Amino acid sequence: MASGDPTPDGVVLWTRLAPDPLAPGGRGGMGWDPVTVEYEVAHDESFRQVVTRGTAVATRELAHSVHPEIHGLEPARWYFYRFRAGSAISAVGRTRTAPAPGQPTARMRLAFASCQSWSSGFYTAYEHMRDEDLDLVIHLGDYIYERGWRRGREGMPMGADRDEAVDLPSYRLHYAQYKAEKPLRDAHAAFPWIVTMDDHEVDNNWAADSPGLGFDIYRIPALFRRRRAAAFQAMYEHQPLRLTQLPSGESMRLHRRYWFGDLAQITMLDTRQYRDRQACGGNVTADCADRLDTDRTILGAQQRDWLLDGFTGSPARWQIIGNQVAMGQTDNDPGPDTVVSADSWDGYVADRNTVLGGAADRGVRNLVVITGDRHQNIVADLRRDYADPESPVIASEFSGTSITSAGDGADMNDTGRRLLAANPDMKFFNAQRGYVRVDLDHQLWRNDFRVVPYIQRPGAPIHTRASFVVQDQRPSVTEA
Numbered sequence: 001m002a003s004g005d006p007t008p009d010g011v012v013l014w015t016r017l018a019p020d021p022l023a024p025g026g027r028g029g030m031g032w033d034p035v036t037v038e039y040e041v042a043h044d045e046s047f048r049q050v051v052t053r054g055t056a057v058a059t060r061e062l063a064h065s066v067h068p069e070i071h072g073l074e075p076a077r078w079y080f081y082r083f084r085a086g087s088a089i090s091a092v093g094r095t096r097t098a099p100a101p102g103q104p105t106a107r108m109r110l111a112f113a114s115c116q117s118w119s120s121g122f123y124t125a126y127e128h129m130r131d132e133d134l135d136l137v138i139h140l141g142d143y144i145y146e147r148g149w150r151r152g153r154e155g156m157p158m159g160a161d162r163d164e165a166v167d168l169p170s171y172r173l174h175y176a177q178y179k180a181e182k183p184l185r186d187a188h189a190a191f192p193w194i195v196t197m198d199d200h201e202v203d204n205n206w207a208a209d210s211p212g213l214g215f216d217i218y219r220i221p222a223l224f225r226r227r228r229a230a231a232f233q234a235m236y237e238h239q240p241l242r243l244t245q246l247p248s249g250e251s252m253r254l255h256r257r258y259w260f261g262d263l264a265q266i267t268m269l270d271t272r273q274y275r276d277r278q279a280c281g282g283n284v285t286a287d288c289a290d291r292l293d294t295d296r297t298i299l300g301a302q303q304r305d306w307l308l309d310g311f312t313g314s315p316a317r318w319q320i321i322g323n324q325v326a327m328g329q330t331d332n333d334p335g336p337d338t339v340v341s342a343d344s345w346d347g348y349v350a351d352r353n354t355v356l357g358g359a360a361d362r363g364v365r366n367l368v369v370i371t372g373d374r375h376q377n378i379v380a381d382l383r384r385d386y387a388d389p390e391s392p393v394i395a396s397e398f399s400g401t402s403i404t405s406a407g408d409g410a411d412m413n414d415t416g417r418r419l420l421a422a423n424p425d426m427k428f429f430n431a432q433r434g435y436v437r438v439d440l441d442h443q444l445w446r447n448d449f450r451v452v453p454y455i456q457r458p459g460a461p462i463h464t465r466a467s468f469v470v471q472d473q474r475p476s477v478t479e480a
Contacts, residue, residue, distance in 0.1 A: 001083060002188035003095035004195065004240030005252050006136065006258070008075035008103075011095050011192055013039055014240035015083045015096050017064040021180055022160065026172030027060065033360040034059045037066045042072070045080045045092055058085070063172055063237040070209070073101045074370065076261070093189040096135055098260050100316050105261025106441060109133055111450075112322075113435040114140040114198070115402030116373025118178050119148035119161035119453030125403050126183035128450065128462040132437060137191045138266070140372030141198025141278045143239075146231075154457045165217060166227055169454045170474045179238060188240075195239050196254050196268050198373055201313040202231040205343055209368060210277040225250045242313045255303050257310055264440065265316035271324045271345075273292045274300025286337035291347045298325075298348035299355075309353060311362040317442050317472065321369045326378075327352060328369075328397045329386040332445035334421040344373075349386075356384050356394045364475060367395035368445060370436070373401040374407070376416070377436070379428040379468050381476050393425075396470045396477045398447050400436040407452045409433050411465070427477050430465050437464075443468040446480060 001015040015037065019031025035058045043049040051073065056066035066083075073079060076099040083090040099105045111134050116123065129137070148161030160177035163170065178184065199205050201226075203212035211224040218224050232247035245253060254270040254387035275298045279290035283377065290296070297304065321327075326344040333339035340346035369382065378399040385391040396412045401409070409431040416429035434451035447468045452460035 001090050001093050001185075001194060002240040003081065003093060004193045005242055005256075006096060006192045008098050008100040010065055010070040010097065012069045012240050012242045013095075014065065014067050016066075016238065017058050018084055018176065021176035022173060026063070026169030026176070028063060028172075028176065030060065030063045030064045030370040032060050032335045035064060035085055036345050037213050039068055039081060040236055040389050041070055041081045043079065043344050045081065047082070052077070057420045062233075065237045066245055067241060067243065069242055073097050075103065076105070091189060095192045095261060098258065099263070100261065101259040103261040105263040107134055108260055108263050108440050110136040110138060110438050111435050112138040112140055112370050112372075112400050112438070113235075113403055114400060116184075117131055117142075117145045117149055117156070117161070117180065117402075117405040118151075118181070119163065120150050120152040120407055121404035121433065122153060122458045123183040123234050123403060124455055124458055124460045125450070125453050125462070126181075126187040128452070129264060130183065130186045134437075137187065137193045138322055138370065139193060140370065140400070141196055142200045142372065142402075143195065143197070143235075144171075144178050145405070147172070147202055149405070150407060152404065152456055160218065165231070168233060171231050172237065173236040175234055179367060187334050189306055193240060193324070194258065194266065194268060195241070196322060196324070197235060197272065199272060202272070205282055207275050207277045208273060211273045213282075224357040245407070253370070255306065259316065261313050262317065263442065264318045264320055266320045266322060267309070267310055267323040269299065269307070269324070270303065271298050275301055277350065282341070282347070284332055284339060284341045284345040286333065286339045287316040288342050288347070291340070293349045296348050296350060304351060304354065308358040308362070309473045311359055311364050315464055318368060318445060319364050319442055323365070323371045325373045326371055326397075326399060326430055328380040328382050328425065329423070330419065331422040334418060341380045346366050353385050356361040356382055360384055360392070366445070366470065367475065368470060369395055369397040371397055371399040374375045374399050375406040377401045377428065377430040377433065377434075377451070377465070378419075378426060379447070379477050381421065381425040381427070395475055396445075398436060398468070401430065401432060401434055401449070401451070403435065404433060404453050404455050409457055427469065427470050427479070428466055432465065434462065434465075443472050451476065
Protein backbone atom coordinates (compact mmCIF):
# COMPACT_ATOMS: atom_id res chain seq x y z
CA MET A 1 0.00 0.00 0.00
CA ALA A 2 1.09 3.59 -0.51
CA SER A 3 -0.03 7.20 -0.75
CA GLY A 4 1.07 9.95 -3.06
CA ASP A 5 0.58 13.16 -5.00
CA PRO A 6 -0.33 15.26 -1.92
CA THR A 7 -2.50 18.36 -2.31
CA PRO A 8 -3.79 20.73 0.38
CA ASP A 9 -7.05 18.79 0.70
CA GLY A 10 -6.06 15.24 -0.01
CA VAL A 11 -3.88 12.47 -1.41
CA VAL A 12 -4.27 9.41 -3.60
CA LEU A 13 -4.11 6.06 -1.83
CA TRP A 14 -3.02 2.80 -3.46
CA THR A 15 -3.08 -0.89 -2.82
CA ARG A 16 -3.15 -4.06 -4.90
CA LEU A 17 -4.81 -7.34 -3.98
CA ALA A 18 -2.21 -10.05 -4.62
CA PRO A 19 -2.25 -13.07 -2.28
CA ASP A 20 0.47 -14.70 -4.41
CA PRO A 21 2.34 -11.74 -5.98
CA LEU A 22 4.85 -13.81 -7.95
CA ALA A 23 2.37 -16.35 -9.33
CA PRO A 24 3.02 -17.02 -13.03
CA GLY A 25 0.95 -14.87 -15.37
CA GLY A 26 1.24 -11.65 -13.35
CA ARG A 27 -2.25 -11.84 -11.81
CA GLY A 28 -0.98 -12.09 -8.24
CA GLY A 29 -2.98 -15.21 -7.44
CA MET A 30 -6.29 -13.42 -7.98
CA GLY A 31 -9.29 -14.75 -9.86
CA TRP A 32 -11.27 -12.94 -12.54
CA ASP A 33 -13.99 -11.38 -10.40
CA PRO A 34 -14.01 -7.77 -9.16
CA VAL A 35 -13.48 -7.24 -5.42
CA THR A 36 -14.76 -4.37 -3.28
CA VAL A 37 -11.99 -2.75 -1.23
CA GLU A 38 -12.85 -0.55 1.75
CA TYR A 39 -10.58 2.24 2.95
CA GLU A 40 -10.47 4.47 6.01
CA VAL A 41 -8.57 7.68 6.76
CA ALA A 42 -8.19 8.89 10.34
CA HIS A 43 -6.46 11.47 12.49
CA ASP A 44 -5.04 8.76 14.75
CA GLU A 45 -3.27 5.45 14.23
CA SER A 46 -5.92 3.54 16.22
CA PHE A 47 -8.72 4.89 13.95
CA ARG A 48 -10.84 6.27 16.76
CA GLN A 49 -11.13 9.56 14.82
CA VAL A 50 -12.04 8.47 11.31
CA VAL A 51 -12.43 11.46 8.97
CA THR A 52 -13.49 9.63 5.82
CA ARG A 53 -14.14 6.13 4.56
CA GLY A 54 -15.26 4.67 1.28
CA THR A 55 -14.96 1.82 -1.18
CA ALA A 56 -13.21 1.18 -4.48
CA VAL A 57 -13.60 -1.76 -6.84
CA ALA A 58 -10.50 -3.76 -7.74
CA THR A 59 -10.78 -5.38 -11.17
CA ARG A 60 -8.62 -7.76 -13.15
CA GLU A 61 -8.20 -5.15 -15.90
CA LEU A 62 -5.90 -3.19 -13.54
CA ALA A 63 -4.39 -6.17 -11.70
CA HIS A 64 -6.88 -5.72 -8.83
CA SER A 65 -5.28 -2.43 -7.84
CA VAL A 66 -7.23 0.55 -6.50
CA HIS A 67 -6.36 4.26 -6.45
CA PRO A 68 -8.96 6.09 -4.31
CA GLU A 69 -8.48 9.86 -4.39
CA ILE A 70 -9.19 11.41 -1.01
CA HIS A 71 -10.54 14.96 -0.73
CA GLY A 72 -11.79 17.19 2.06
CA LEU A 73 -8.77 16.83 4.35
CA GLU A 74 -7.05 19.66 6.21
CA PRO A 75 -3.86 21.14 4.75
CA ALA A 76 -0.41 20.41 6.20
CA ARG A 77 -1.61 17.59 8.45
CA TRP A 78 -0.66 13.97 9.06
CA TYR A 79 -3.27 11.24 8.56
CA PHE A 80 -3.40 7.46 8.86
CA TYR A 81 -5.05 5.08 6.41
CA ARG A 82 -5.78 1.39 5.92
CA PHE A 83 -7.64 -0.99 3.59
CA ARG A 84 -9.94 -3.97 4.03
CA ALA A 85 -10.97 -6.62 1.49
CA GLY A 86 -13.20 -9.31 2.92
CA SER A 87 -11.55 -10.54 6.11
CA ALA A 88 -8.11 -9.20 5.13
CA ILE A 89 -7.03 -5.91 6.73
CA SER A 90 -3.91 -4.08 5.62
CA ALA A 91 -1.23 -2.61 7.80
CA VAL A 92 -1.61 1.08 8.71
CA GLY A 93 -0.04 3.71 6.50
CA ARG A 94 0.74 7.34 7.23
CA THR A 95 0.41 10.26 4.86
CA ARG A 96 0.47 14.04 4.88
CA THR A 97 -1.36 16.74 2.97
CA ALA A 98 0.46 19.73 1.49
CA PRO A 99 0.17 23.27 2.83
CA ALA A 100 -2.22 25.44 0.83
CA PRO A 101 -0.65 27.55 -1.95
CA GLY A 102 0.68 30.76 -0.42
CA GLN A 103 0.19 29.47 3.15
CA PRO A 104 3.14 30.52 5.34
CA THR A 105 5.32 27.40 5.58
CA ALA A 106 8.42 27.65 7.70
CA ARG A 107 10.10 24.36 6.80
CA MET A 108 9.92 21.33 4.55
CA ARG A 109 11.83 18.05 4.69
CA LEU A 110 11.99 15.58 1.81
CA ALA A 111 14.10 12.79 0.39
CA PHE A 112 14.68 11.81 -3.21
CA ALA A 113 15.82 8.50 -4.63
CA SER A 114 16.16 6.60 -7.90
CA CYS A 115 17.56 3.53 -9.62
CA GLN A 116 16.77 0.44 -7.55
CA SER A 117 17.66 -2.64 -9.56
CA TRP A 118 16.37 -5.49 -7.38
CA SER A 119 19.03 -8.00 -8.38
CA SER A 120 21.87 -5.53 -7.76
CA GLY A 121 21.59 -5.46 -3.97
CA PHE A 122 19.53 -5.09 -0.83
CA TYR A 123 17.23 -2.15 -0.14
CA THR A 124 18.99 -1.20 3.08
CA ALA A 125 18.80 2.49 2.23
CA TYR A 126 15.01 2.35 2.49
CA GLU A 127 15.25 0.91 6.01
CA HIS A 128 17.04 4.09 7.02
CA MET A 129 14.81 6.39 4.98
CA ARG A 130 11.77 5.03 6.82
CA ASP A 131 13.25 6.37 10.09
CA GLU A 132 13.88 9.88 8.77
CA ASP A 133 11.74 12.88 9.71
CA LEU A 134 10.27 13.66 6.29
CA ASP A 135 7.19 15.28 4.78
CA LEU A 136 7.59 13.72 1.34
CA VAL A 137 9.59 11.27 -0.81
CA ILE A 138 10.25 11.87 -4.51
CA HIS A 139 11.26 8.97 -6.74
CA LEU A 140 12.94 10.14 -9.94
CA GLY A 141 12.72 6.96 -11.98
CA ASP A 142 14.13 3.49 -12.62
CA TYR A 143 11.82 2.14 -9.92
CA ILE A 144 12.08 -1.22 -11.68
CA TYR A 145 14.53 -2.49 -14.26
CA GLU A 146 13.20 -4.28 -17.29
CA ARG A 147 15.89 -6.90 -16.71
CA GLY A 148 18.67 -7.61 -14.24
CA TRP A 149 22.14 -6.25 -14.87
CA ARG A 150 24.05 -8.07 -12.15
CA ARG A 151 23.62 -10.71 -9.46
CA GLY A 152 24.37 -8.54 -6.46
CA ARG A 153 22.53 -10.16 -3.55
CA GLU A 154 24.76 -12.63 -1.74
CA GLY A 155 23.22 -16.08 -1.69
CA MET A 156 20.16 -15.11 -3.73
CA PRO A 157 19.10 -15.76 -7.34
CA MET A 158 18.15 -13.09 -9.86
CA GLY A 159 14.41 -13.50 -9.23
CA ALA A 160 12.08 -11.88 -11.75
CA ASP A 161 15.01 -9.74 -12.97
CA ARG A 162 16.40 -12.87 -14.66
CA ASP A 163 13.97 -12.49 -17.57
CA GLU A 164 13.42 -9.28 -19.52
CA ALA A 165 10.00 -7.67 -19.15
CA VAL A 166 8.37 -7.15 -22.55
CA ASP A 167 4.62 -7.56 -21.97
CA LEU A 168 2.02 -6.83 -19.30
CA PRO A 169 2.41 -10.10 -17.32
CA SER A 170 6.21 -9.78 -17.15
CA TYR A 171 6.17 -6.09 -16.17
CA ARG A 172 3.64 -6.96 -13.45
CA LEU A 173 5.95 -9.67 -12.15
CA HIS A 174 8.87 -7.24 -11.98
CA TYR A 175 6.83 -4.77 -9.94
CA ALA A 176 5.65 -7.60 -7.70
CA GLN A 177 9.25 -8.66 -7.09
CA TYR A 178 10.29 -5.15 -6.13
CA LYS A 179 7.17 -4.46 -4.05
CA ALA A 180 7.79 -7.66 -2.08
CA GLU A 181 10.73 -5.93 -0.38
CA LYS A 182 9.74 -4.93 3.16
CA PRO A 183 12.08 -1.88 3.34
CA LEU A 184 10.46 -0.42 0.22
CA ARG A 185 6.94 -1.16 1.46
CA ASP A 186 7.74 0.42 4.83
CA ALA A 187 9.09 3.59 3.22
CA HIS A 188 5.93 3.87 1.13
CA ALA A 189 3.78 3.39 4.23
CA ALA A 190 5.65 6.08 6.18
CA PHE A 191 5.34 9.05 3.79
CA PRO A 192 3.48 10.25 0.70
CA TRP A 193 5.47 9.76 -2.50
CA ILE A 194 5.64 11.56 -5.83
CA VAL A 195 6.83 9.19 -8.56
CA THR A 196 7.81 9.39 -12.20
CA MET A 197 9.67 7.13 -14.62
CA ASP A 198 12.94 7.17 -16.49
CA ASP A 199 13.97 4.55 -19.05
CA HIS A 200 14.18 1.18 -17.27
CA GLU A 201 10.48 1.11 -16.48
CA VAL A 202 10.19 0.43 -20.22
CA ASP A 203 13.50 -0.23 -22.01
CA ASN A 204 17.06 0.99 -21.54
CA ASN A 205 17.51 4.41 -23.21
CA TRP A 206 14.16 4.44 -25.01
CA ALA A 207 13.02 7.72 -26.51
CA ALA A 208 9.40 8.46 -27.47
CA ASP A 209 8.52 5.95 -30.22
CA SER A 210 12.08 4.64 -30.46
CA PRO A 211 13.14 1.52 -28.53
CA GLY A 212 16.31 1.41 -26.46
CA LEU A 213 19.64 -0.28 -26.95
CA GLY A 214 18.60 -3.92 -27.35
CA PHE A 215 18.60 -5.90 -30.58
CA ASP A 216 15.41 -7.94 -30.59
CA ILE A 217 11.96 -8.16 -32.13
CA TYR A 218 10.78 -5.21 -30.04
CA ARG A 219 12.73 -2.86 -32.28
CA ILE A 220 9.80 -3.22 -34.70
CA PRO A 221 7.85 0.03 -34.10
CA ALA A 222 4.41 -1.54 -33.65
CA LEU A 223 5.75 -4.10 -31.18
CA PHE A 224 7.64 -1.46 -29.23
CA ARG A 225 4.50 0.67 -28.95
CA ARG A 226 2.67 -2.35 -27.57
CA ARG A 227 5.52 -2.95 -25.12
CA ARG A 228 5.48 0.67 -24.01
CA ALA A 229 1.73 0.57 -23.40
CA ALA A 230 2.15 -2.55 -21.26
CA ALA A 231 4.93 -0.92 -19.24
CA PHE A 232 2.84 2.21 -18.65
CA GLN A 233 -0.16 0.17 -17.49
CA ALA A 234 1.95 -1.88 -15.09
CA MET A 235 3.44 1.30 -13.64
CA TYR A 236 -0.01 2.75 -13.01
CA GLU A 237 -1.17 -0.51 -11.44
CA HIS A 238 1.67 -0.44 -8.90
CA GLN A 239 2.05 3.21 -7.94
CA PRO A 240 0.04 5.85 -6.02
CA LEU A 241 -1.03 7.75 -9.12
CA ARG A 242 -4.21 9.72 -9.80
CA LEU A 243 -6.78 9.08 -12.50
CA THR A 244 -5.16 11.82 -14.60
CA GLN A 245 -2.11 9.53 -14.85
CA LEU A 246 -4.11 6.52 -16.06
CA PRO A 247 -2.47 5.55 -19.38
CA SER A 248 -4.33 5.83 -22.63
CA GLY A 249 -2.65 3.16 -24.70
CA GLU A 250 0.96 4.18 -25.19
CA SER A 251 0.51 7.65 -23.64
CA MET A 252 0.69 8.59 -19.96
CA ARG A 253 0.83 12.10 -18.52
CA LEU A 254 3.60 12.19 -15.92
CA HIS A 255 4.63 15.85 -15.97
CA ARG A 256 2.75 17.62 -13.21
CA ARG A 257 3.15 20.30 -10.56
CA TYR A 258 2.69 20.53 -6.78
CA TRP A 259 2.64 23.46 -4.37
CA PHE A 260 3.80 23.45 -0.75
CA GLY A 261 2.61 26.70 0.79
CA ASP A 262 4.73 29.75 0.08
CA LEU A 263 7.91 27.69 0.41
CA ALA A 264 8.20 25.35 -2.59
CA GLN A 265 6.79 24.46 -5.96
CA ILE A 266 7.75 21.03 -7.29
CA THR A 267 7.57 20.45 -11.05
CA MET A 268 7.98 16.86 -12.20
CA LEU A 269 9.30 16.47 -15.73
CA ASP A 270 9.04 13.64 -18.25
CA THR A 271 12.24 13.44 -20.29
CA ARG A 272 11.38 10.19 -22.13
CA GLN A 273 7.95 10.31 -23.80
CA TYR A 274 8.33 13.47 -25.85
CA ARG A 275 12.02 13.65 -26.67
CA ASP A 276 13.60 13.37 -30.08
CA ARG A 277 15.63 10.22 -30.57
CA GLN A 278 19.11 10.61 -29.17
CA ALA A 279 21.64 12.21 -31.48
CA CYS A 280 24.69 10.20 -32.43
CA GLY A 281 23.20 7.00 -31.05
CA GLY A 282 23.09 8.43 -27.54
CA ASN A 283 26.82 7.83 -27.24
CA VAL A 284 29.36 9.62 -25.06
CA THR A 285 31.32 11.49 -27.70
CA ALA A 286 33.09 14.70 -28.63
CA ASP A 287 31.95 14.47 -32.24
CA CYS A 288 28.20 15.10 -32.22
CA ALA A 289 27.23 18.34 -33.90
CA ASP A 290 23.60 17.21 -34.05
CA ARG A 291 23.22 17.69 -30.29
CA LEU A 292 23.43 21.45 -30.91
CA ASP A 293 20.54 21.44 -33.39
CA THR A 294 18.11 24.15 -32.26
CA ASP A 295 15.11 21.98 -33.18
CA ARG A 296 16.07 19.07 -30.93
CA THR A 297 13.94 18.65 -27.81
CA ILE A 298 14.05 16.48 -24.70
CA LEU A 299 10.73 17.81 -23.36
CA GLY A 300 8.60 18.36 -26.42
CA ALA A 301 7.22 21.81 -27.19
CA GLN A 302 4.03 21.45 -25.13
CA GLN A 303 5.77 20.29 -21.96
CA ARG A 304 8.51 22.90 -22.36
CA ASP A 305 5.97 25.71 -22.65
CA TRP A 306 4.06 24.33 -19.66
CA LEU A 307 7.29 24.33 -17.62
CA LEU A 308 8.14 27.91 -18.57
CA ASP A 309 4.59 29.10 -17.86
CA GLY A 310 4.92 27.64 -14.37
CA PHE A 311 7.91 29.88 -13.68
CA THR A 312 5.75 32.96 -14.12
CA GLY A 313 4.16 34.49 -11.08
CA SER A 314 4.77 31.64 -8.65
CA PRO A 315 4.82 32.81 -5.02
CA ALA A 316 7.04 29.92 -3.95
CA ARG A 317 10.46 30.73 -2.53
CA TRP A 318 12.01 27.60 -4.10
CA GLN A 319 11.29 26.23 -7.56
CA ILE A 320 12.22 22.53 -7.59
CA ILE A 321 12.43 20.56 -10.83
CA GLY A 322 12.21 16.78 -10.56
CA ASN A 323 14.32 15.57 -13.47
CA GLN A 324 15.58 12.24 -14.76
CA VAL A 325 18.89 12.71 -16.62
CA ALA A 326 21.75 15.14 -15.96
CA MET A 327 20.85 18.72 -16.88
CA GLY A 328 24.23 20.36 -16.38
CA GLN A 329 27.03 19.94 -18.89
CA THR A 330 29.05 16.86 -17.96
CA ASP A 331 32.35 16.75 -19.81
CA ASN A 332 33.99 13.33 -19.59
CA ASP A 333 37.43 14.47 -20.77
CA PRO A 334 39.73 16.85 -18.86
CA GLY A 335 41.44 17.64 -22.17
CA PRO A 336 40.47 20.23 -24.78
CA ASP A 337 37.56 18.23 -26.23
CA THR A 338 34.04 18.37 -24.76
CA VAL A 339 33.01 14.73 -24.45
CA VAL A 340 29.38 14.40 -23.35
CA SER A 341 26.47 11.95 -23.36
CA ALA A 342 23.83 12.54 -26.02
CA ASP A 343 21.22 10.78 -23.83
CA SER A 344 21.29 13.54 -21.19
CA TRP A 345 20.42 17.24 -21.57
CA ASP A 346 23.86 17.59 -23.20
CA GLY A 347 22.23 15.97 -26.23
CA TYR A 348 19.48 18.60 -26.25
CA VAL A 349 21.36 21.85 -25.71
CA ALA A 350 18.67 24.13 -27.14
CA ASP A 351 16.08 22.89 -24.66
CA ARG A 352 18.50 23.34 -21.77
CA ASN A 353 19.30 26.89 -22.80
CA THR A 354 15.60 27.68 -23.22
CA VAL A 355 14.68 26.33 -19.78
CA LEU A 356 17.54 27.93 -17.85
CA GLY A 357 17.31 31.18 -19.81
CA GLY A 358 13.54 31.21 -19.32
CA ALA A 359 13.94 30.84 -15.56
CA ALA A 360 16.34 33.79 -15.49
CA ASP A 361 14.18 35.96 -17.73
CA ARG A 362 11.10 35.27 -15.61
CA GLY A 363 12.87 36.19 -12.42
CA VAL A 364 12.74 32.78 -10.71
CA ARG A 365 14.09 33.49 -7.25
CA ASN A 366 15.66 30.11 -6.47
CA LEU A 367 15.80 27.23 -8.97
CA VAL A 368 17.04 23.81 -7.85
CA VAL A 369 17.10 20.73 -10.08
CA ILE A 370 17.06 17.27 -8.48
CA THR A 371 18.21 14.46 -10.76
CA GLY A 372 18.45 10.66 -10.76
CA ASP A 373 19.80 8.17 -13.34
CA ARG A 374 23.54 8.60 -12.75
CA HIS A 375 24.14 6.21 -9.81
CA GLN A 376 26.35 8.95 -8.40
CA ASN A 377 26.03 11.80 -5.94
CA ILE A 378 27.00 14.96 -7.81
CA VAL A 379 26.69 18.66 -7.02
CA ALA A 380 26.95 21.25 -9.80
CA ASP A 381 26.10 24.82 -10.66
CA LEU A 382 23.98 25.29 -13.78
CA ARG A 383 24.89 28.02 -16.28
CA ARG A 384 22.59 29.74 -18.72
CA ASP A 385 24.74 28.84 -21.74
CA TYR A 386 27.76 26.55 -21.48
CA ALA A 387 29.09 27.82 -24.81
CA ASP A 388 29.81 31.12 -23.06
CA PRO A 389 32.44 30.77 -20.28
CA GLU A 390 31.15 34.01 -18.71
CA SER A 391 27.53 32.85 -18.68
CA PRO A 392 25.96 33.37 -15.23
CA VAL A 393 25.02 30.62 -12.81
CA ILE A 394 21.22 30.29 -12.94
CA ALA A 395 20.48 27.28 -10.76
CA SER A 396 21.86 24.39 -8.74
CA GLU A 397 21.67 20.70 -9.59
CA PHE A 398 21.84 17.87 -7.06
CA SER A 399 22.13 14.42 -8.60
CA GLY A 400 21.31 11.58 -6.23
CA THR A 401 22.94 8.19 -6.32
CA SER A 402 21.11 4.89 -6.76
CA ILE A 403 19.45 2.78 -4.10
CA THR A 404 21.17 -0.34 -5.48
CA SER A 405 22.05 -0.03 -9.17
CA ALA A 406 25.76 -0.50 -9.98
CA GLY A 407 26.49 -2.50 -6.83
CA ASP A 408 28.32 -1.43 -3.69
CA GLY A 409 30.06 1.50 -5.32
CA ALA A 410 32.93 3.56 -3.92
CA ASP A 411 33.50 6.90 -2.29
CA MET A 412 35.71 7.97 -5.19
CA ASN A 413 36.75 6.27 -8.42
CA ASP A 414 38.46 7.06 -11.70
CA THR A 415 35.22 8.39 -13.19
CA GLY A 416 34.84 10.85 -10.34
CA ARG A 417 38.39 12.10 -10.58
CA ARG A 418 37.99 12.60 -14.32
CA LEU A 419 34.67 14.43 -13.99
CA LEU A 420 35.90 16.76 -11.26
CA ALA A 421 38.98 17.60 -13.34
CA ALA A 422 36.92 18.27 -16.48
CA ASN A 423 34.01 20.25 -15.01
CA PRO A 424 34.82 23.38 -13.00
CA ASP A 425 31.15 23.80 -12.05
CA MET A 426 31.06 20.35 -10.44
CA LYS A 427 31.57 20.65 -6.68
CA PHE A 428 31.31 17.05 -5.44
CA PHE A 429 31.32 13.42 -6.55
CA ASN A 430 30.57 10.18 -4.70
CA ALA A 431 29.55 6.77 -6.05
CA GLN A 432 28.21 4.95 -2.99
CA ARG A 433 24.59 3.85 -2.69
CA GLY A 434 21.87 5.68 -0.76
CA TYR A 435 19.50 8.63 -1.11
CA VAL A 436 19.39 12.40 -0.65
CA ARG A 437 17.77 14.21 2.26
CA VAL A 438 16.71 17.85 1.87
CA ASP A 439 15.81 20.36 4.57
CA LEU A 440 14.64 23.75 3.35
CA ASP A 441 13.30 26.95 4.81
CA HIS A 442 12.94 30.47 3.45
CA GLN A 443 16.64 31.20 3.72
CA LEU A 444 18.45 27.93 3.04
CA TRP A 445 18.34 24.67 1.08
CA ARG A 446 20.39 22.00 2.86
CA ASN A 447 21.23 18.83 0.94
CA ASP A 448 22.58 15.77 2.80
CA PHE A 449 23.97 12.81 0.86
CA ARG A 450 23.04 9.74 2.89
CA VAL A 451 25.13 6.69 1.93
CA VAL A 452 25.61 3.07 2.95
CA PRO A 453 28.98 1.26 2.64
CA TYR A 454 27.58 -1.89 1.01
CA ILE A 455 24.39 -3.42 -0.41
CA GLN A 456 25.44 -6.95 -1.42
CA ARG A 457 24.43 -8.10 2.05
CA PRO A 458 21.84 -6.59 4.42
CA GLY A 459 22.45 -4.61 7.57
CA ALA A 460 24.62 -1.72 6.38
CA PRO A 461 24.73 1.42 8.56
CA ILE A 462 24.09 4.84 7.07
CA HIS A 463 25.87 8.16 7.44
CA THR A 464 25.90 11.58 5.85
CA ARG A 465 28.83 11.63 3.43
CA ALA A 466 28.60 15.36 2.66
CA SER A 467 26.24 18.31 2.99
CA PHE A 468 25.80 21.29 0.67
CA VAL A 469 23.67 24.40 0.89
CA VAL A 470 22.09 26.95 -1.40
CA GLN A 471 21.27 30.32 0.10
CA ASP A 472 18.22 32.35 -0.86
CA GLN A 473 18.88 34.33 -4.07
CA ARG A 474 22.45 32.95 -4.33
CA PRO A 475 22.27 30.07 -6.86
CA SER A 476 25.84 28.80 -6.49
CA VAL A 477 26.22 25.76 -4.22
CA THR A 478 28.57 25.79 -1.23
CA GLU A 479 29.65 23.00 1.11
CA ALA A 480 27.99 23.14 4.51
